C-alpha cells in the first residue's frame with residue numbers, strides 16, 4: 412500500500428500553489444463574504460467573474476476536464492488535491508455554481524453538438540445560468556411541476572412559474588424543466604428547455620433570504636416563445652436529466668463542505684474566547700463533539716472517495732450532504748448560544764464579533780433544504796442505500 416503522494420501528484424500541487432500564489436484576487440485574501448452583498452445586481456462582483464475566467468484560462472477551473480474544456484486531464488486524486496488546496500485557503504472558484512457544476516456536465520451528457528458549444532462559456536462564467544426546477548407546488552416532488560410548454564410548429568410556448576431560482580436576477584440563460592405532455596404519467600411528460608432570460612414574457616421578482624441577502628427569485632413565464640432547437644435531450648426526456656443534474660451538484664461538494672464545517676468550529680473556539688465562554692464545560696463539550704463529528708465526516712468522505720476513484724459507487728456521499736448541512740446548522744446554533752445577548756444583533760457596527768455567526772445561523776437553514784431537503788435525503792438513504800422498504 413502506498414500512503415505517500417506520487418511525484419506527479421506533488422508536481423500537480425506545486426503548479427497549483429504557484430498559480431494560486433500569483434493569481435488569487437486580493438478581495439478573497441481579505442475574506443470576502445457573500446453576506447456583504449445586499450444588492451442582487453452585485454450578487455457576483457466583477458472581480459469574482461474575472462477570477463473564474465482566470466482559472467478557466469489557465470486550466471484550473473475544472474482540472475479533471477480535458478484541455479479543450481479548460482481543464483488539464485488530471486486524475487481523481489489530483490482533483491481531490493485541487494479541491495482540498497482551495498478549501499484550505501478558503502478560496503471559491505466561482506460566485507455562481509449552476510453553469511459549471513450543473514449545466515456544463517448535463518449538456519456534455521445530453522446536449523447536441525450545437526448545445527455543447529455553450530459549455531465553455533458556462534464553465535468560464537461568461538454566461539450566468541439559473542436552474543428552473545422548483546415551483547410553488549413542486550419542490551421535493553419535482554415530478555409534479557406544472558410549468559407548461561406547448562409545442563407549436565418550430566417553437567414552444569411556455570406558461571407558468573418557477574420559484575427559489577438562484578441567480579435568476581443576473582442570469583442570461585435558464586435550464587428550465589417544463590411539462591410538455593400532461594397526458595403522460597408525471598415523470599414522463601417533462602422536458603428540458605434552454606430559455607434566454609431576456610425573452611419577452613419573462614418576469615423576474617427577487618426574493619430575499621431570511622438573512623436579508625438577495626440570492627434567488629420567482630420567475631413568471633407568460634406566452635414565452637422558445638425555439639424548438641432549445642430542447643435538450645429529446646421531447647419528454649427531461650426526467651433522466653433531472654437525476655443527473657442533482658448528482659452533478661453533489662459530486663465533490665463534500666470536500667468544501669467538511670472544510671467549511673471545520674472552519675466554523677475554529678470560529679466557535681475564537682468566539683467562545685471572545686465572549687468569555689471558553690471555560691464553560693457545556694460549551695467546551697459541545698465544541699469538542701462538533702470537532703469529533705467533523706473528523707468522522709472527513710474520514711467518511713475519504714472512504715467514499717477511495718471507492719469513487721476505483722470506479723465504484725460511493726454511498727457515503729449520499730449521507731454527506733445531509734450530515735454536513737445538519738451539523739453546520741447545529742454549529743451555528745451553538746454560535747448563537749455562545750453569543751448570548753448579542754445573538755439577535757445583525758448589525759456589524761454593534762456586534763462585530765458575533766455578526767457573522769448570526770448571519771451564518773440564518774443561512775445554515777438553506778443548505779438543509781436546497782438541492783433536496785434533509786428529510787428527502789433520509790428517504791433516499793433509507794431506500795437506495797440501506798434497501799429499507801418504502802412506507
Ligand SMILES: Cc1cc2nc3c(=O)[nH]c(=O)nc-3n(C[C@H](O)[C@H](O)[C@H](O)COP(=O)(O)OP(=O)(O)OC[C@H]3O[C@@H](n4cnc5c(N)ncnc54)[C@H](O)[C@@H]3O)c2cc1C
Nearest residue numbers: 542543544545550551575576577777780781782783784786
Ligand atoms: C438557498 C436555496 C437555493 C435554491 N435554489 C434553487 C434553484 O436555483 N433552482 C430551483 O429550482 N430550486 C432551488 N431551490 C429550491 C429547493 O430545491 C427546494 O426548496 C427543495 O427542493 C424543497 O422543496 P420545497 O421548498 O417546495 O419544499 P416542500 O417539498 O414543499 O417540502 C416542505 C417540507 O416537507 C418535507 N417533505 C416533503 N416531502 C417529503 C417526504 N416525501 N417525506 C418527508 N418529508 C417531506 C420537506 O423536507 C420540507 O421540510 C433552492 C432552495 C434554497 C433554500
